[in-house]
Amino acid sequence: MSAQFTKPDIAESFSRAAGSYDSVAELQRRVGFNLLDRIDTEVNPSGVILDLGCGTGFFGPELHQRYGPHMLLSLDLAEGMLNYAREHRATAASQWLCGDAESLPLTDSSVDLIFSSLAIQWCENLPALFGEVARVLKPGGQFLFATLGPETLHELRSAWSAVDNYQHVNRFISLSTLKKEAGSHLMPGSLEQEYEVLRYQQVRELTHELKGLGAHNISAGRQSGLTGKARMMAFKEAYEAFRTEDGILPATYQVFYGKLIKE
Numbered sequence: 001m002s003a004q005f006t007k008p009d010i011a012e013s014f015s016r017a018a019g020s021y022d023s024v025a026e027l028q029r030r031v032g033f034n035l036l037d038r039i040d041t042e043v044n045p046s047g048v049i050l051d052l053g054c055g056t057g058f059f060g061p062e063l064h065q066r067y068g069p070h071m072l073l074s075l076d077l078a079e080g081m082l083n084y085a086r087e088h089r090a091t092a093a094s095q096w097l098c099g100d101a102e103s104l105p106l107t108d109s110s111v112d113l114i115f116s117s118l119a120i121q122w123c124e125n126l127p128a129l130f131g132e133v134a135r136v137l138k139p140g141g142q143f144l145f146a147t148l149g150p151e152t153l154h155e156l157r158s159a160w161s162a163v164d165n166y167q168h169v170n171r172f173i174s175l176s177t178l179k180k181e182a183g184s185h186l187m188p189g190s191l192e193q194e195y196e197v198l199r200y201q202q203v204r205e206l207t208h209e210l211k212g213l214g215a216h217n218i219s220a221g222r223q224s225g226l227t228g229k230a231r232m233m234a235f236k237e238a239y240e241a242f243r244t245e246d247g248i249l250p251a252t253y254q255v256f257y258g259k260l261i262k263e
């Protein structure tokens with residue numbers, strides 16, 4: 001994403017969504033499990049694992065059960081998410097940190113594995129993010145992440161562009177930029193992309209889901225006075241252009257899965 005939101009905006013939006021997130025996070029589950037399956041057990045995940053942007057903490061117990069780390073650090077920018085995670089997803093090894101991935105409250109070379117599913121797309125300063133990841137990883141440690149590419153929600157972006165010039169959908173970083181930024185701090189392991197297409201009967205199901213995730217465009221709230229009924233109708237009509245022959249409305253997610261290694 002390029003400069004779009006302030007950190008307090010992001011934290012507030014996700015904190016507000018903490019109670020609804022799990023009920024609408026089907027794609028996030030799938031992506032997180034895909035990412036878990038990419039963990040390389042050679043990196044000693046039984047040491048210290050950091051779940052970066054842990055959200056409701058769903059993957060904490062999974063990481064604990066699979067790898068038995070002696071410390072599982074769950075970090076998130078949104079205090080509301082962290083409180084929810086602490087209440088529902090604590091493990092015997094859990095420690096909780098409210099903090100920013102671009103400025104990690106951790107000492108140098110202290111983490112064996114960083115797991116981060118669908119969180120770093122909210123980071124605007126990629127040199128700071130990858131610099132921090134490289135600083136806190138132990139030599140040989142790995143950064144495993146899933147993030148979103150620029151084709152994500154292209155249908156939604158296109159439908160809104162037929163209505164107004166506001167940016168209703170977050171902008172995401174391309175694979176080549178990601179490679180370039182990551183490469184200046186960490187050694188490449190792998191970088192792959194997969195597409196996931198979610199299917200809806202009505203466009204409001206999609207917008208409801210995005211709101212429940214806390215991932216609806218935060219800037220849309222700032223323009224609430226402008227989002228009138230007529231504009232919503234025009235938006236819905238424009239989205240109808242994507243309705244397929246079998247009668248569904250698609251929403252595409254371009255997911256990047258990356259593995260980077262600290263030298």
Ligand SMILES: C[S@@+](CC[C@H](N)C(=O)[O-])C[C@H]1O[C@@H](n2cnc3c(N)ncnc32)[C@H](O)[C@@H]1O
Pocket residue numbers: 010011014015025028029032052053054055056057058075076077078081099100101102116117118119120122123215
């Ligand atoms: C889509 S949720 C993903 C949560 C979880 N990893 C999952 O897969 O269900 C994104 C999370 O990233 C957090 N986040 C956003 N920007 C962050 C940052 N700069 N540092 C740490 N966490 C951040 C949000 O607060 C939110 O909880």
